[in-house]
Amino acid sequence: MKKRGQVTIFVIIAIVIIVLGVLAFFLYPKLKISTGFNTENPELFLQNCVENDLENLIETLSLQGGEFNPQGYTIYQDVKIKYICYTSDYFTLGLKQVPFIKRFVEDEISVQIKPKVDECFDDLVLKYQQKGYEVSSKKGNIQTEILPEQTSIDLIGYNLTVSRGENENRFNLFVINLDNNLYELLNIAEHIVSWENEFGDADTLSIMMLKKDIRVNKILRDDGSKIYIIENKKTKEAFQFASRSLVFPAGLF
Amino acid sequence: MKKNSSKKIFFSIFLLFGIIVFSYSVLAASGCCEKTKDGFWCQMVDDISSKCDSSNGLTSSPTSCDQTAYCSLGTCINSVTGECVPNLPKSECESDSAGEWDSRTLQEIPTCQLGCCSYGPYTQFVTQTKCKQLGTDYGVDPIFNDEITDELECYNSDTSYKEGACIFENGDCRRTSKTECDSQSGNFEEGFLCTATNLETQCARSSETICDENGRVYFKDSCGNLANIYNEEMFSTNPNAWNSEMKDYWTYIKEIDDSSICSFTGTTSSTCGNCDFLSGSVCSKYRLNDPTMPNSKPEFGNYVCASMDCAYDTDRNGEREIYHHGESWCAMTEGTYWDQNAYEEFGLGGIRINKTTGDYVEAKILKELENQSNYNLPGSQYVLLKCIDGEVLQESCMSYRNSFCVDVVSHESEFREAHCIGNDWRACLSKTTKKTCEGDSIYGTQMCKWVGGFRLDGKSTTTKESNRQNIDQGSCVPLLSPGLEFWTDKNNAECSLGNIQGSVTYATSWTVKRDHFAEFGTKSASETCMNDCYLIPGYASDLAGSDLQDQKAMENIYTGGDVPSGDLKDYMVSLRKAYYCEGKTGKASGPSVSCSGEPDKRNNFPVYWTHQEFYDSITERARSLGDCGYKAGAYISLSEMNESNVELELMTVVFQKISQEGDVKDEDKGNLAEKIYINNEYVGDQCGYRSGEYDEELCQLENIPLEESTDGEE
Numbered sequence A: 001m002k003k004r005g006q007v008t009i010f011v012i013i014a015i016v017i018i019v020l021g022v023l024a025f026f027l028y029p030k031l032k033i034s035t036g037f038n039t040e041n042p043e044l045f046l047q048n049c050v051e052n053d054l055e056n057l058i059e060t061l062s063l064q065g066g067e068f069n070p071q072g073y074t075i076y077q078d079v080k081i082k083y084i085c086y087t088s089d090y091f092t093l094g095l096k097q098v099p100f101i102k103r104f105v106e107d108e109i110s111v112q113i114k115p116k117v118d119e120c121f122d123d124l125v126l127k128y129q130q131k132g133y134e135v136s137s138k139k140g141n142i143q144t145e146i147l148p149e150q151t152s153i154d155l156i157g158y159n160l161t162v163s164r165g166e167n168e169n170r171f172n173l174f175v176i177n178l179d180n181n182l183y184e185l186l187n188i189a190e191h192i193v194s195w196e197n198e199f200g201d202a203d204t205l206s207i208m209m210l211k212k213d214i215r216v217n218k219i220l221r222d223d224g225s226k227i228y229i230i231e232n233k234k235t236k237e238a239f240q241f242a243s244r245s246l247v248f249p250a251g252l253f
Numbered sequence B: 001m002k003k004n005s006s007k008k009i010f011f012s013i014f015l016l017f018g019i020i021v022f023s024y025s026v027l028a029a030s031g032c033c034e035k036t037k038d039g040f041w042c043q044m045v046d047d048i049s050s051k052c053d054s055s056n057g058l059t060s061s062p063t064s065c066d067q068t069a070y071c072s073l074g075t076c077i078n079s080v081t082g083e084c085v086p087n088l089p090k091s092e093c094e095s096d097s098a099g100e101w102d103s104r105t106l107q108e109i110p111t112c113q114l115g116c117c118s119y120g121p122y123t124q125f126v127t128q129t130k131c132k133q134l135g136t137d138y139g140v141d142p143i144f145n146d147e148i149t150d151e152l153e154c155y156n157s158d159t160s161y162k163e164g165a166c167i168f169e170n171g172d173c174r175r176t177s178k179t180e181c182d183s184q185s186g187n188f189e190e191g192f193l194c195t196a197t198n199l200e201t202q203c204a205r206s207s208e209t210i211c212d213e214n215g216r217v218y219f220k221d222s223c224g225n226l227a228n229i230y231n232e233e234m235f236s237t238n239p240n241a242w243n244s245e246m247k248d249y250w251t252y253i254k255e256i257d258d259s260s261i262c263s264f265t266g267t268t269s270s271t272c273g274n275c276d277f278l279s280g281s282v283c284s285k286y287r288l289n290d291p292t293m294p295n296s297k298p299e300f301g302n303y304v305c306a307s308m309d310c311a312y313d314t315d316r317n318g319e320r321e322i323y324h325h326g327e328s329w330c331a332m333t334e335g336t337y338w339d340q341n342a343y344e345e346f347g348l349g350g351i352r353i354n355k356t357t358g359d360y361v362e363a364k365i366l367k368e369l370e371n372q373s374n375y376n377l378p379g380s381q382y383v384l385l386k387c388i389d390g391e392v393l394q395e396s397c398m399s400y401r402n403s404f405c406v407d408v409v410s411h412e413s414e415f416r417e418a419h420c421i422g423n424d425w426r427a428c429l430s431k432t433t434k435k436t437c438e439g440d441s442i443y444g445t446q447m448c449k450w451v452g453g454f455r456l457d458g459k460s461t462t463t464k465e466s467n468r469q470n471i472d473q474g475s476c477v478p479l480l481s482p483g484l485e486f487w488t489d490k491n492n493a494e495c496s497l498g499n500i501q502g503s504v505t506y507a508t509s510w511t512v513k514r515d516h517f518a519e520f521g522t523k524s525a526s527e528t529c530m531n532d533c534y535l536i537p538g539y540a541s542d543l544a545g546s547d548l549q550d551q552k553a554m555e556n557i558y559t560g561g562d563v564p565s566g567d568l569k570d571y572m573v574s575l576r577k578a579y580y581c582e583g584k585t586g587k588a589s590g591p592s593v594s595c596s597g598e599p600d601k602r603n604n605f606p607v608y609w610t611h612q613e614f615y616d617s618i619t620e621r622a623r624s625l626g627d628c629g630y631k632a633g634a635y636i637s638l639s640e641m642n643e644s645n646v647e648l649e650l651m652t653v654v655f656q657k658i659s660q661e662g663d664v665k666d667e668d669k670g671n672l673a674e675k676i677y678i679n680n681e682y683v684g685d686q687c688g689y690r691s692g693e694y695d696e697e698l699c700q701l702e703n704i705p706l707e708e709s710t711d712g713e714e
Helices: A002-027 A029-034 A042-063 A101-130 A182-199 A204-210 B002-027 B090-094 B128-138 B151-156 B178-183 B244-249 B340-346 B363-369 B425-430 B434-439 B492-496 B514-519 B522-528 B551-558 B611-624
Strands: A073-076 A079-086 A134-138 A141-147 A150-156 A159-164 A167-171 A174-179 A214-220 A226-232 A238-244 B031-035 B041-045 B073-078 B084-089 B099-102 B114-119 B122-127 B143-145 B163-167 B173-177 B187-190 B209-211 B217-220 B226-229 B281-285 B303-307 B310-312 B321-323 B328-330 B351-354 B383-388 B391-396 B403-409 B417-422 B448-452 B474-478 B650-655 B673-678
Touching: A042 A101, A042 A150, A042 A174, A042 A182, A042 A238, A073 A238, A079 A182, A101 A134, A101 A141, A101 A150, A101 A159, A101 A182, A141 A182, A150 A182, A182 A204, A182 A214, A182 A226, A182 A238, A182 B084, A204 A214, A204 B383, A214 B391, B041 B090, B073 B090, B084 B090, B090 B099, B114 B128, B114 B151, B122 B128, B122 B151, B128 B143, B163 B178, B173 B178, B178 B187, B209 B303, B217 B303, B310 B383, B310 B391, B328 B403, B351 B363, B383 B417, B425 B448, B425 B474, B434 B448, B434 B474, B448 B611, B474 B611
Parallel strands: A079 A238, B328 B417, B351 B403
Antiparallel strands: A073 A079, A134 A159, A141 A150, A150 A174, A159 A167, A214 A226, A226 A238, B031 B041, B073 B084, B073 B099, B114 B122, B114 B143, B163 B173, B163 B187, B209 B217, B217 B226, B281 B303, B310 B321, B328 B383, B383 B391, B403 B417, B448 B474, B650 B673
């Protein structure tokens, strides 16, 4: 009698666990994602596959002034930081070294993330094939858009046709999104660079007075260069870049 | 024939050599790179062949960048977004596929004019095309107002963004805009809150509060929507206490400037949630015993308007002072100007200037800044502090004191404001009169000072009647001494601006052997001196109880007056008439110099009367010109030589025999007798200064008694 009671309890516990598992599977999408591949939603697979790398890439770019292998940089705390405004001369205003910063960073993200996107796309094809699908695929280009509160990667020209039996599905609209505040940080960077280019310095106090969640640190270096660190106080995301403009030497010349 | 061919060979070799040298000189020429190998656009380099990137059609030329077509500056317009970037080189702009270069300035291009862009709840001061792009980015219809031409006005302007209640079929409700509501197929009621009873939504009034994105405290309804700004009088837990005003407050969306919206003075409030970020008040979760919080907790919810003030110990006395959000002020840093009394009285210890005139607010600030031994010492740097949202951030002014911090004082406001302003010290060196030196300034803030004495151009402008006080006999030097790289050779030229080398002629008797000038004592050197006697260490110094360091007393002798008491020989002054009068020889005796009483016979006045005056002047000038060595603890005066570092300032006196014509005698050439003075004290050469083997123990600072020499004829 005792044994039967124990078995019943175990059965009940097992049922509860299964029910909770099923509920969690439907209620928490992320949990669902982690279970792997959903043939109906290849975009989700790509999002999941690329997301971490994209996040790391954006973090790296943000630390380095928007360029993965910075050209024209200064080293600060062992990080190569790109000069977005620069002159090698004294007494002169710096020239903007990147015409449109947001566009520059978008292009850099596109170039750097493409290998990972292609790798994930190949994995996706493989997943379908392992599930017995016939797959026809074509890769295309990457276009990045930095938008308010998110960065969006459009896979343009990427096509995927999967078929099994008489069922055929075509997928050609792949978008990978990452929530972040890079858009706002780059807007402020653009503002600061304009000031540097026009006046040789930027008034960070007025920026912080108008933007409640933003902290701008200006670090002056011995050679007259400045490192600007624009930080979102809430999310701790930061974008930093270097500028050298209107520098005065030690001495007359 | 043979001769001809060898000539040709020689000529060919010469030509080849010439071509190589010429090519090398051209290739190594300085000029403008379209892009450097380091990746910088349009930079001047010292060697275009090795530093310019020539890949992908990039070029360079041995001219300045503004003379090249590829580095001409203009406006770069993003053909996609409409952004306009001024001052961009042509080639750089066109390197971006969206870049369209226009040679006009930004102000000349109609599409680049800025205006106020309202998009959703936001505003930004941008171009019309950029405004459209922002609308696309945020998914809203933007409104561009080109009549607003000021960024702050734009920021404070009303947006056309209207919110209301978006009601769904299931009774749910969201506070949002019409566009967003339409996109979600809701029924939009502009200006209404979801708690409006006539809308019959499932959202109810609630005592809970929340911070909005602008830092204000809002009531929150039971569906999580923002209601109106928190006002403790607009909610009650007693259903019978609700009056029509309260019901109205939970029915309609109230604009910030609506009369029913509460307000408060100061920076903290637990009763009203209308916090003003610009005034230093922001929504924050209430914390007990926190100085930034209001005294009491809120009646409803957990959020209050908290102060964004900062507490910071600027003068490092162990007590933190309070600064308001947005305030900036000068820090106390080693070696820079600091006035503790002013700090205690006004809360500002830095260099205070008048906001309207740019002038120093007190004459004593200027006076104190002139003391180059106290302020602007080598290695010192001005630092600006600013209070933002409870946090004090530091910002250094430029290195080498190329800029300095000023506390800007306004009579209209007590709000602290400081700036790093450029130290325009280079301009001082080209000013040759006291008036222009102390009068000209860019900001209205005096940046130069006049040091009477030698001129930087070496000219002497003294006359028989005028000494240096009133005829611009002096040097214009920086008021705030700049930093120089005195530890390298880089700034030798700047440091040498303050160098002085002078010569004194002594008269000796033909009966006295002239080889022992090096052993002349101060007295005998002074008495036999015939020109520029102030160069003699100790000249006109205190002797026999009479103080002739008083310039007036020396001027008196020079113009024929008597010494204070006794005879001239009782003082350490020249007894040679030639020192005082033109064409005179012989020795002056008695209480005065007979010839100098007549202005037409008198020599032009010397630049300095006393050695002390000379020394003070050249010391101040040299130190003001920049960091050419250590300053603090160096020579102060003849009477205050203790604790000085002997290595700081040296004066070398060289003795040579000269002929009647003033030339160094052949027999004495290469046989100079040197005397080394440290802090005006003769230490001889036993210290090993010349050999570079300085020995402190060996080098005694005691004044070595010198032999008296016999007077003689010139």
